[in-house]
Each structure stands twice: as structure tokens, then as C-alpha cells.
């Protein structure tokens with residue numbers, strides 16, 4: 666009897682994980698880079714919150730999260746940003762624009778803040794983290810291309826936001842096609858300290874966007890994957 670129960674629960678969990686697997690692959694197949702959103706549809710606050718949470722939970726090198734995430738939700742601000750994009754079709758129709766800003770340098774006070782935060786969250790004395798701190802300092806001090814390293818971390822956030830949005834049935838378009846100087850000026854950023862790594866328009870696809878009907882173009886498995 667007991668054995669039977671175990672078997673059925675194993676089957677149940679198999680079915681469930683199979684269904685989850687199918688759902689996320691299906692969601693990723695349905696995802697495409699939207700060229701035109703339906704301007705009448707807004708992403709509900711709770712759905713947006715979930716997507717942002719997925720961005721927040723991203724892994725980052727040394728846990729330093731050398732970025733911040735701007736969420737442009739005001740229609741006025743979205744309108745202001747139109748001239749900052751080479752192609753205005755996404756920014757003028759999306760529900761929200763997410764701007765991932767990466768750091769150009771990681772200084773001692775930023776690292777101090779990080780360690781204070783770890784100490785508070787994990788309830789351990791900050792001195793216990795000295796070895797970890799030394800590792801971080803030797804990495805950030807010797808790593809002369811901090812801005813490139815920080816940008817890479819920003820793209821991990823981008824991937825997670827896009828994946829989560831796809832699961833939430835929210836459409837997206839990642840965009841690098843912006844005029845950085847204009848965008849950074851409108852957003853009041855300090856170009857000495859930070860830069861816009863990448864942006865992500867989110868919303869719901871317009872029925873008029875014919876890109877949604879195009880087949881996905883991806884390398885065949887034998888060119889993409891190599892099993893060793």
C-alpha cells in the first residue's frame with residue numbers, strides 16, 4: 666500500500682515537472698522581440714513586481730550587483746525618451762521600459778555597503794567577512810575593466826527579466842539601439858560613474874506586429890552544441 670502511494674506520488678511529480686518543462690519551452694518559443702506593442706494594454710503592477718523580483722534574484726559575480734534597475738512607468742517619461750531610441754516603435758507603444766544601469770567603477774564605499782548588508786542580513790559580525798572582502802578588493806582593484814565586467818552582470822539580469830516575463834505571458838523587446846548620451850542625460854545619470862548597459866521594453870504585442878508570425882531562426886543543434 667505504502668509502495669503504491671510512493672509510486673503514484675513519483676508519477677505525479679514526474680508529470681508535474683514534465684508539464685512545467687513543456688510550459689517554459691513553449692513560453693520561450695512564443696517569446697519574440699516585439700517591434701510594436703499594443704499601447705492600450707498595461708502590465709499589471711503585481712505581474713511587473715514578479716518580473717522585477719526575477720531580475721533581483723539574478724546571480725552576479727561576487728554578489729556585488731554592480732548595477733541598478735530603473736523602471737520607467739510614467740507616460741510622460743516614456744514620451745520624453747522616444748528621441749533616445751533609433752527605432753521609436755517599441756518605446757512609443759510599450760507599457761514600461763526597464764533600463765539596466767551598470768557601474769563604471771566599484772569603490773571602497775560601495776564594497777563597505779555590501780559588507781554591512783551581508784552582515785545585517787546573515788546576522789554575522791562584519792569582521793568574519795574579512796577574507797571574502799580581501800578577495801573582492803584584489804579582484805576589483807586588479808580588474809581594470811570593471812565597466813565591462815559590470816555590464817556582463819547587467820545582461821544576466823536582462824536574461825532573467827525576459828525569461829520571467831515570458832512565463833508571465835508578458836512580451837518584451839531587449840534593446841541596445843539607443844543613443845546613450847541622450848538617454849543618460851534624460852535619466853539624469855552621472856556618465857563618469859555609470860552607463861546604460863541595456864534596456865528592455867515590456868508590454869503586450871500588437872496584433873499588427875507581423876514579426877510574431879515569423880519562424881524562429883536559430884543555429885541547428887550540431888552547430889550550437891558540442892558534447893564532450
Ligand SMILES: Cc1cc2nc3c(=O)[nH]c(=O)nc-3n(C[C@H](O)[C@H](O)[C@H](O)COP(=O)(O)O)c2cc1C
Nearest residue numbers: 696697698699700752838839840841842843863881
Ligand atoms: C542585447 C540585445 C539587444 C537587442 N537590441 C535590439 C534593438 O535595439 N532593437 C530591436 O528591435 N531588437 C533588438 N534585439 C532583438 C534581437 O534582434 C532578437 O533577439 C534576435 O533577432 C532574435 O529574435 P527573437 O528575439 O525575436 O527570437 C536585441 C536583442 C538582444 C539580446
